[in-house]
Amino acid sequence: MFLDIEATGLSYSTDKIIELGMVKFEYTEDGKIFHLLEDFNQYQDPQVPISEFISRLTGITNDTVKGHNIDETELATYLQDVDLIIAHNAQFDRTFFEKTFPSIPPKAWSCTMFDVQWNQEGISSYKLEYIAYKYNFFYEGHRAVIDCLAGIHILAQELPCSQELVLKQLLTNALKLRFKLWAVGAHYNCKDLLRERGYRWENHQTNDYKAWSIEVIEENVAEEINYLRSTIYRSSINIPIEVFDAYSRFSYNPQYLKNDIKYQDKISWAKRLCSQ
Template sequence: MQHEDIENLATILNNSGHYRVTKKYQRPEYYNTGDEDDKMIAVFLDIETTGLSYTQDKLIELGMVKFEYNRHGSIFRLLGDFSGYQDPGIPITEYITELTGVNDDMVKGQKIQENAVANYLQDVDLIIAHNAQFDRTFLETTFPSLPPKAWGCLMYDVDWDKEGISSRKLEYIAYKFGFFHEGHRAINDCLAGVHLLAQQLPKSQVPVLKELLTQSKAIRFKLYAVNSPYDSKELLKARGYRWSMSQNDKYRAWSIELNEDKVAEEINYLRSNIYNTSSINIPVEIFDAYSRFSSTNNKSNNHVKYRDKLEWFQKLCTS
């Protein structure tokens, strides 16, 4: 059967309403053409590790794919790739090998040079990962001297629930957009991530990258409901709070991350429904695209950078 016949058959099956056909990802030569002057360079990054803890586990594979984009969310050419293995100095467990496809023989004696990573990222305006909280912390721990870059997250900077996509797993989102890719390779996940960014969201019809750009640029306030009554736990969980530790490790508390336009409403909610007092003491961390998801202590600089916003927040808590 010829390729054209297969394509026609896939179209017939999809249009029947009884089948859903997904296509294998094929790397395109480009997504859009044009000579726009405002083109920038982003990179999609994916990391495989020996476990989930960036303080205890080690990076074993790094994949990155550069691409051109503009502020409207259009993607143009795919640029050069970067791929490398890193010997963690400890045996890779069978579970991790099954999960990542990386085994001891593949990483033995391998080392990713920090200057090579820095050179590759030199002209990059934005780093995107599917789960930036995970990937950024491992990248910074493994290569602590990399210059700061703005970050975006495909998992959390797009409201997939609002778009009718119930899971944030990369493979599932790809399936909902009608394609699949060979997983267990960091570079393949990067290419799939860029391909998703080039699509339009099913309900809002906004380019995925455009939505990510909008959300990643937003100033974020992370509120910690310290000393909240124990019986308020379910109320906080239902509102989207998660149990977490502050950036400076001073306390654990229920926390929520909000855009600036939601902060005043949340303070009023906490005052009326959780603490039942007019004046409340709510610690806050303020993030931007350069500090969000980071494991380093430079986030504390945001309290100087955004001093006016911090003062505004404190007035909300005491007024």
């Protein structure tokens, strides 16, 4: 299922959902989409004024959402047979979704922004509208179901260089464990090196610190730790390391993020690499 959320702003902790759109589809094992199923589209009154900027961006006004509430029973029923939720920038959509609907059981999530290697395919921007442009179609962005349909259309395409189906690559990457390395205490002078390598400066979701972080798949962990030890810290290191699967990735919920016991062997292995 492809999911898209429109909200009053970017912060799940202070902003509110104003529209939720979802579209189910069926596909074969090799990633071919063959059947679109029913969609789900409902508005939510955020109980706070929608800014002029958001109204211009989405076309959703205070009058559009007035008195509307997303029916959580209908939502739960719609999600029953869904195996995977896909979003474009799933970190945004999943955090809003979980904050708004805490009683909905967790699902596996994947992301068309991060689980497809667009840069290796000659597509330089991760914006959905730009990717659509590269596939020679245009659409009215920032309306939930329309964004979902655009996302599914992109999933059905072949990647420009590898000729692999977009959905096939996404599914392959969604199954991989992700290791998040936090370069806590890295010297300020290293910020450009870290940024160029793909690190992001961000707050930790549940702990009270901010640092450069990167997410890598298991086969790249040793290389990345070696880079940190030899280039950034120039010594053995002891940094926070987290492991995520499709059920915990992109979540803010501490209940889903507690993978330290589930993947203790993986974390211990990575920690040993840090101290070598």
